[in-house]
Amino acid sequence: ILNVEQSPQSLHVQEGDSTNFTCSFPSSNFYALHWYRWETAKSPEALFVMTLNGDEKKKGRISATLNTKEGYSYLYIKGSQPEDSATYLCAPGRRSWGKLQFGAGTQVVVTP
Amino acid sequence: DGGITQSPKYLFRKEGQNVTLSCEQNLNHDAMYWYRQDPGQGLRLIYYSQIVNDFQKGDIAEGYSVSREKKESFPLTVTSAQKNPTAFYLCASSIPGTGGSGELFFGEGSRLTVL
Numbered sequence A: 001i002l003n004v005e006q007s008p009q010s011l012h013v014q015e016g017d018s019t020n021f022t023c024s025f026p027s028s029n030f031y032a033l034h035w036y037r038w039e040t041a042k043s044p045e046a047l048f049v050m051t052l053n054g055d056e057k058k059k060g061r062i063s064a065t066l067n068t069k070e071g072y073s074y075l076y077i078k079g080s081q082p083e084d085s086a087t088y089l090c091a092p093g094r095r096s097w098g099k100l101q102f103g104a105g106t107q108v109v110v111t112p
Numbered sequence B: 001d002g003g004i005t006q007s008p009k010y011l012f013r014k015e016g017q018n019v020t021l022s023c024e025q026n027l028n029h030d031a032m033y034w035y036r037q038d039p040g041q042g043l044r045l046i047y048y049s050q051i052v053n054d055f056q057k058g059d060i061a062e063g064y065s066v067s068r069e070k071k072e073s074f075p076l077t078v079t080s081a082q083k084n085p086t087a088f089y090l091c092a093s094s095i096p097g098t099g100g101s102g103e104l105f106f107g108e109g110s111r112l113t114v115l
Helices: none
Strands: A006-008 A010-014 A019-024 A032-040 A045-050 A056-059 A062-067 A072-075 A086-094 A106-111 B002-007 B010-013 B019-025 B033-036 B046-049 B054-057 B064-066 B076-078 B087-094 B109-115
Touching: A006 A086, A010 A019, A019 A086, A019 A106, A032 A072, A045 A056, A045 A062, A072 A086, B002 B087, B010 B019, B019 B033, B019 B087, B019 B109, B046 B064
Parallel strands: A010 A106, B010 B109
Antiparallel strands: A006 A019, A019 A072, A032 A045, A032 A086, A056 A062, A062 A072, A086 A106, B002 B019, B019 B076, B033 B046, B033 B087, B046 B054, B064 B076, B087 B109
């Protein structure tokens, strides 16, 4: 079982501010890193699947970077909006099919 | 609309009883998964199935059983052997991807409470 750490556990952001948070994981046998957004009372939804060292992905105001050699990924939210309030989960996958290991998540609360 | 349907949304069980959580998908995905969430912890994999009539244990399979008789369906039975079954259960599916690169599609979850 991988040790996946997400920090901080929670954060409060003022509307319009930008923020970022971290996912750390063991770098050995890495294959892919998933980010999911989980809004209250809804299903988790995939944001990004990243596989290459140095990869950067962007979806609207949300972007992510990946460093597979040192074992971390950052997720950035630019100009946070109340609809960005959710728990953000990261999940690295190793070189064995289907085995993602989820972190405990970073809960983001955006206040107007 | 394509998606994953879990039922029931809430379930109460007496100690010693088995319960079955339903998971149905119409996404035509080969792979299906069951995860468990406990407060302050990440999602933990209970069982997964890559193809019909085949499934593998995840990290916390003890006290659970599954079947995969149809591509669309992957029910999870929480048996009386599961020592701490009160939790939130999520079902997911994916197109298999090498090394876990297949994006997961999740249901809305089932909350099981043991009285």
